[in-house]
Amino acid sequence: MYAVGTVYSRGGYGYLKKTIRGWNAAARGTPFLLVTDLDSAACPSALIEEWLSVPKHDNLLFRIAVHEVEAWLLADSKGLATYLAVKPGLVPKRPEALPDPKRSLVELASVSKRKQIREDIVPRRGSTAQQGPGYNNCLSEFVQSTWDVQLAANNAKSLRRTLDRLSTFRPVWAPAR
């Protein structure tokens, strides 16, 4: 059993990339799970090498939601269809293959039967914003209330691998100094 401790986030991978040596160094006392998204086609192991010039500590779990974490939300197609009030068939089948999962999610919400969902998630006509004003509210509500991580993992390999890694993970403790 694990409990989630402090969540470090600054919205975006730039912060994680900048601070990764810190997490790696501190991993000898506390396990860290680092989740980021992969914009380029580079493979995860190449990315970790690029980010971290020193060897990765075993207690630092480095996981990548291919493209964007929204892909993991789209992966629970049944739950998302219910939450967004759209036909289940409209949810993209292979979320990890989507070039821009966030845009797909916004487009999906734009055909919602519920006006409130459309107003919250979809940017207004003519807006420079890429997401609606209630996007974050709605998606965190979805994750809290509806999202089924196991169903989603059946449909998103990177999520499945993250769950597997977490369930088999045993921290390595350095001998006392």
Add this chain to the structure above:
Amino acid sequence: MRISKIVLKNWRNFRSAEVELGDRVFLVGPNASGKSNFLDAIRFLRDVAKAGGGLQPALAGRGGLSKVRCLAALKDPDVEIDVTLTDGDGGEDWRYAIGITQGVRGYRQPYIRYEKVWRGEKQILNRPDSQDQKDDERKTQTHLEQISANTNFRAIAKFFESIRYLHLVPQLLKHADYYQGSGTVEDPYGRNFLEMIAKTPEKTRRSRLKKIEAALRHAVPQLRALTDTKDEAGVPHLEAIYEHWRPNAGRQREDQFSDGTIRLIGLFWSLLDGDAPLLLEEPELSLHSSIVAKLPGLFHKLGRRKKRQLIVSTHSWDLLSEKGIGGEEVVMLQPDKNGAKAVLASSISEVGDLLDADLSIADAVLPRTAPEQISLFDLAV
């Protein structure tokens, strides 16, 4: 109804500014760029229209016309405010325009140069009229402030009157005795905040405090059972139980609340209070960055419920990094020796390109609002 456009001429540090406003507006700019002055133009209309208000008290409360007039203006030009009001339900727009000047001799009493009202395309008020020409005294009052004269545009007088402004100062609330009131009826800084809560009908009051407590539970988890109460002298207070290491948690009054708690309570209360435009001055003050980051979403949620317009001044990186904020919602104030300019962030092509590339307002806009010479700031002392 909301203010969809505002034009200011010679108002405080705006010599000439014109900007369109949406349902949610974020005012950004360096210190002393005119964020409060911009809000004050809207508050001024409220002060003219409200019961017991009027043009003369609204100006006197601001130190007279010469304090209000733009210093960058040449000579003594008219101070002008022109607002367009849009009815969300598809009714015709209203437009109210006022020009103010003052006498050349003696007491130099301010009077209206003009006062005009339109409903749609049709002009329904055009002053000075023939009666004004005969009697100069008439021009010291607006028709907006007179019930007998504003029959045809009562809706906009009511609208201006209903506008709310909040800039809660926790110290004023906590230590009300130390501060002498200025005698103004309006109290945006919180001296009468508790009285305002106490005057709210009981059912509404209880339901609001309950909602606020529910929201606070996630921000200040030690606090519960938020209620209002009165002391032996009949003075209203807020009370809550503050859980701590002692088994019997004690009840605390507002003078023991933290600044952040008080500001959150004030913020939620004003968001839940009424459906008229709400002007908020730097809502990020005293709050943790993780709460500040959630404010734009909260404004949207509560504003939409009542179709309420929110105009918010801010310096906060955390607030403006919310990706749901569009450049068309952000009014940038740019100081200049010829008076400040107000522009929509989306109208600047470089900013627009950055926002299109999914940068946040914080990344694309805030750097432009830093003073040009800021790199020298700490070298000066």
